[in-house]
Amino acid sequence: MRESVFYYIKKNKLAYLSLYILFVLYFLAIFADFISPYPYDLQHRDSPYHPPTQIHFFDEKGNFHLRPFVYKYELVDPIFKEYKINTDIKYPIYFFTEGEKHYLLGLIPTNIHLFGVKEGKIFLLGADNLGRDIFSRLLYGARVSLSIGIVGVLLSFSIGALIGGISGYFGGKVDNILMRLSEVIMSFPGFYLMLALRAIFPITLSSVQVYFLIVVILSFIGWAGLARVIRGMVLSIREQEFVLAAKSYGASSLRIITRHILPNTFSYLLIAATLSIPGYILGESALSLLGLGIQEPYASWGNMLSAARSISAIASYPWILSPGIAIFIIILAFNLLGDALRDALDPKLRKNL
Secondary structure (H helix, E strand, O other), X not given: OOOOHHHHHHHXXXXXXXXXXXXXXXXXXXXXXXXXXXXXXXXXXXXOOOOOOOOXXXXXXOOEEEEEEEEEEEEEEOOOOEEEEEEEEEEEEEEEEEEEEEEEOOOEEEEEXXXXXXXXXXXXXXXXXXXXXXXXXXXXXXXXXXXXXXXHHHHHHHHHHHHHHHHHHHOHHHHHHHXXXXXXXXXXXXXXXXXXXXXXXXXXXXHHHHHHHXXXXXXXXXXXXXXXXXXXXXXXXXXXXXXXXXXHOXXXXXXXXXXXXXXXXXXXXXXXXXXXXXXXXXXXXXXXXXXXXOOOOXXXXXXXXXXXXXXXXXXXXXXXXXXXXXXXXXHHHHHHHHHHHHHHHOHHHHOOX
């Protein structure tokens, strides 16, 4: 019996772990409103650069508490943002507690959050310079950074696959024109082309408009290389018997390309898409880091990293690098999963698994 692709992924422990990591990260992004204790834009001006809050089950006397709690952090040096833990004041952590109103999955209005404190503050990953909870902003930012990779790949790969299919199927002048166009786009350095395209549009755009603009820009840059590869695959597929049979019963060229030829490139497209998503995440992060992407107060991993451009800030408040760690993890997970998919879908490589 022929084993499924998932079977081979399970045999690759790193890829299997990556699959779980991706599932958890996307789950956290989808339910960010419910899981995060605070809204992404809620500022605690009395707690700038608040250090990560430690969760305790034992108090300073060694007594065990069934309900976890956090101690109160007091700002003792407003200039250097130094805090002191006051062990005399404890704030119990409650689950399914009431907080700011939000819309679960964007549809159901509720004010219930997964966890929180009724008094005091809880910052699992610390706070930024405005006292905003980095953990909450990390979850909300994941919606932008993770979805932009999926949407961008779907758009650019649809364009690239269709143009590559048309080029390889018709050949001749159509092939020459489309391939020369793709070569022109590929000749420009991707990052600088991305900056130039973004600079054309005004900086006063809303974050929603910027989001779709980034998707379009990244898709415009990313389709050319894929189109050339698909074109090469289509040149051989178009000579297959099933394509000739489709021509014989009068199927249109567009139908043959979309229904008979391109589905036979699905294995390559799946692998290439998995390996390309990190590039789109990095592209959005780079634009937002430079102030050309998602604008404050909306959160994305890129604009959250803008606070880490100062060496002194990183040395004093290392928790502001949390978005960078998240980007590293997601890129590594996609690359490991893409490599496993490549090995699982290639019959020659399956023998080594």
